[in-house]
Amino acid sequence: MSTLATGSDVSDGTGTARRPFPARGQTAAAVFADLFERKTLDADWQRGRTFNLVYPTGRADVDRVLTEANNAYLFENALNPARFPSLGTMQAEVLEMVSSLVNAPPNAGAGFSAGGTESILLSVLVSRERGRVERGITDPNIVFPSSAHPAFAKAAFYLGLEARATPLTDGFTADVDGLFERVDENTVLIVGSAYGFPHGVIDPIEELSNRALALGIPFHSDTCIGSFVLPFMERLGYEIPPYDFRLPGVTQMSCDIHKYGYVTKGASVIVYRDADWLSHQIFDYDVWPPGRYRNASVAGARAASPVAASWALLNYLGVDGYTEIMRDLLETTRRFRDGVSALPGLSILGASIGPLLSFTSTRDDIFAVADVMDARGWHLNRVHNPSGVQMMIAPIHGAHVEEFLGDLAEAVEHHGTARSTMVGYT
Ligand SMILES: Cc1ncc(COP(=O)(O)O)c(C=O)c1O
Structure with a gap:
């Protein structure tokens, strides 16, 4: 077991992933089969499952310009x-x-x-x-x-x-x-x-x-x-x-x-x-x-x-393009905010501005709720003092609000005790 945090940029020699430099090269097909297999374990940002780290617009034209x-x-x-x-x-x-x-x-x-x-x-x-x-x-x-x-x-x-x-x-x-x-x-x-x-x-x-x-x-x-x-x-x-x-x-x-x-x-x-x-x-x-x-x-x-x-x-988006994206994003944020606030015990922390929400629960252990969300593939950030969950909302989330709120409602009703209060990297 490594003594370093998972995903650390350094190796302390005790990690589980020790692998010698391969003596012979492999075919590109074999390399990519391995690479994409590993990638299946990653957070599924393309389906709006992450709330930081990546900020997808969900727009094919934007992705094409970037690529x-x-x-x-x-x-x-x-x-x-x-x-x-x-x-x-x-x-x-x-x-x-x-x-x-x-x-x-x-x-x-x-x-x-x-x-x-x-x-x-x-x-x-x-x-x-x-x-x-x-x-x-x-x-x-x-x-x-x-x-x-x-x-x-x-x-x-x-x-x-x-x-x-x-x-x-x-x-x-x-x-x-x-x-x-x-x-x-x-x-x-x-x-x-x-x-x-x-x-x-x-x-x-x-x-x-x-x-x-x-x-x-x-x-x-x-x-x-x-x-x-x-x-x-x-x-x-x-x-x-x-x-x-x-x-x-x-x-x-x-x-x-x-x-x-x-x-x-x-x-x-x-x-x-x-x-x-x-x-x-x-x-x-x-x-x-x-x-x-x-x-x-x-x-x-x-x-x-x-x-x-x-x-x-x-140059592609210009001020107009960014402003239009922001208009939709704020509407998406409003839908998240209303949906979260309507669930029993949940309340928004602070007078947040823009597409970011933190919320806590006056009824349940919010970290236990977040664990259930994690298990369903949502990657939520944690905040402390008081305990809460934080979401940086991106344009791609517009297509996933209802699914998220449905899962959150179930997590609020059916959860165990918190596994950890790990914040993770943000
Ligand atoms: C307010 C603020 N400042 C600075 C940073 C650091 O940015 P980066 O992760 O790109 O180094 C972040 C990252 O989330 C942030 O939210």
Whole structure:
């Protein structure tokens, strides 16, 4: 039995899947028979069974655009756009498109990254360096509500900062006073989520960022989910509390294209209010015999297909296309919300905004209910304090609402005791 979590990226030598490097190759047919056999064990996202990890639109035309763009750049390397100028221009255009979506000012700068975690890591790096250079901070910390994504704590771990998680209100948003009690002269970054993964609620970004601004501390509005949700909700007439660069205190924003931008994995953008700060993100090294090595993201060699897929899908859908998808998605979310709320004992946690729902039960053990749903092939996320189930709803779920609610009604009536409270990877 491995001592590491299932699916870990590392091998500790005790796993059950030990297999020598095959002495002889097999036919492609044999390899693919094996591959597709293994794949039958995976979560069935194509039938709407997952509520995070993948964000399918369920639209064949969108999938075709993504597949063709990915295939067109399967072998290229985004490390050096000088060799592949098409990648350089597409990447620059994607950065501009995403920056405009979050109302970045004209002198803003942005960088492409492989995902929300990398965007956040880079933001923390830039903040640490700004703190060091501009304020002489040598023992930096970052302060974030405990609902913020673990990527902030991970960045602190990687980059040698202290991570300070602060309490939430009863509505699961950042407790502003509680947060600022942990801010001190060594704080290089304050964080709020718009919106957060656990309950889909928006932190009081205006108040947080104004207070950060008054103290001269950078403020990161984490819109890894929200950047491709909230702008389209605003266009549909929803009243959304301010969360982006229209607030003067917001200095940086993480925007994932591979969540509600519906692009295949490996695509996120980190945007800074001032392009000059990007210099802190750049690693520049010139003693290496092959020459100067200079780039602005964590990886060296980097997949090119996320750049191409992002560029292709943003151009294919446009603001209109995303807004239409959002209209339907919010209607799907309403059907889930009404259906869940109508079941005995179930109630929604927090004033969630957008296509995300967390719910608990006042009557049953919600984790026991979730176990039954798991056994029926639905993959639900867990939340804690209080115990609940969380769902990131994607357009594909529109075709599966009734089936889900039928299974949930049965799970609520017939369940045992909870097997585990495992959260799993989100
Ligand atoms: C609000 C928020 N920020 C950051 C992340 C991290 O993104 P990624 O998993 O792409 O690294 C997530 C992931 O779900 C998230 O929900």
